[in-house]
Amino acid sequence: MSDTATIEKGKEDLGRPGLEANMKTKPETIKSSYKGSDKLRGKVALITGGDSGIGRAIAVHYAREGANVAIAYLNENEDADTTKKMVEKEGTKCLTVAGDLRNHNLCNELVEKVIDAYGRIDILVNNAATQYTQEDFSEIPLEQLKKTFDTNIVAMIYLTQQVYPHLREGARIINTTSITSYRGNKVLVDYSSTKGAITSFTRALSSQLAEKNILVNGVAPGPIWTPLIPATMDDIEDFGEDTPLGRCGQPSEVAPAYVFLASEDSSYMTGQVLHINGGEIIGS
Template sequence: MSKPENVPEQEQEQPGDEYKMQPKPEIIRDDYLGSEKLKGKATLITGGDSGIGRSAAIHFAREGADVAIVYLEEKEDALETKKLVEKEGRKCLIISGDLKEESFCKEAVRKVISEFGKLDILVNNAAVQFPKGEVEEISSAQFRMTFETNFYPHFYVVKEALEYLKEGSIIINTTSVTAYRGSSHLLDYSSTKGAIVSFTRSLSKMLVDRKIRVNSVAPGPIWTPLIPSTFDEVSEFGKKVPMGRPGQPSEVGPAYVFLASKDSSYMTGQVIHINGGEIIGS
């Protein structure tokens, strides 16, 4: 597996582009063999153009699912994800828009239904972060944007999707290790991720009688476009975890397959931690 060691310093603007990253993230292992765990499923992944979202998309496709991805403006990355999904022999719908707008969230779900005729698996994954070292440095506008991007769309998309999700459907939310251990430079980001944990737990209880399962994945430091677009010293990124390195999207994607498939049939309201060895409260 390619490990992002000796990473050169690099700068990008939010939300970041995967095609500009050095080295390129590993999205799926060459030796990952699909076994039709998601055969015939229709999936929607927000933030599916790159990083963890792209990894989930390609893993889903290799397992037999058609995939729709939502992205903001990273068209080159989105088209590459579409190419990779189609290479697996599955359909891929790319949808561009701003998830902060409830009307767009509704439109995105409806486009999936129009294209695939159904929706079986929903992954809420899109997020931004703006590191600040002091509370006073965080503007009200930034705080609002972080919540409106990272958290509000979970509610907007789920509410619209529930018209189409049925018994056996799956919702997976991307939270973060920062929801559990906090972060001295990501106050607003980690707060949204904590909200996502509570949202997952509460929603799982609301939907358990409908036989719709809801779980989360809490990644640690993973080498995605969010990193060079938000941190100055990327060469040091991820080195403080016990494993001493950042993780690759390829090391996170299989967790989404697990939660989306019958392999996790006795799990709801839970969080899978993929963080390089940090021991944290669950």
């Protein structure tokens, strides 16, 4: 869809973390004007949360740049099948693996399946996340708090540990943080906290892996139209309208940043975060 089209906003019964197939207004995955130039030819990328939204857009952009991809997702089989078809339409391969990344055995199996299928991993995109809105932070249930942290940061670190032995010099780790890491969100206190942890994880790990020439960077999206938004938020009638650009963004507008960070174009960059947020000025 065009980024100027009217988005039907309101909480939808999409399940959690959201099924793109059931959205009233579908996100735009890739612009017809985006032309691949073999920036990732011969590379293999593992993308968590790759079934829909930003993750789907990353997978399709990577495929258009020549990479074979593997996507991990929770249980959104219909969305994953669609992403697989979109990737394969670009002429590359797509492996899909379902399961909860909080299960450490699943993380181990995921890495094994990618290595068995492709023999290598060149790019790890840690993108999977969940969120819950809560007006009063003191009422955040302990179970929710643990789930948010286990999904968003604990699983990310553990999976990265499992992928690390397979990474060669020049490999890339790209973490999805958020604008909430920098300015918070009053109804997403636990989510914002995990995103702050992801930003710190990105910076710390980049320092450790720099001598091995494994580059670690992040992307901090602002308000992007993905299944997670209508599935988890009640008041989204003005979603994204408070940005300088006056609208929410599309996954198609975020994914090129991940292409840049995965390609040789970013060879002198590590420990950094790109801010794709509609123009809000954010301190680093």
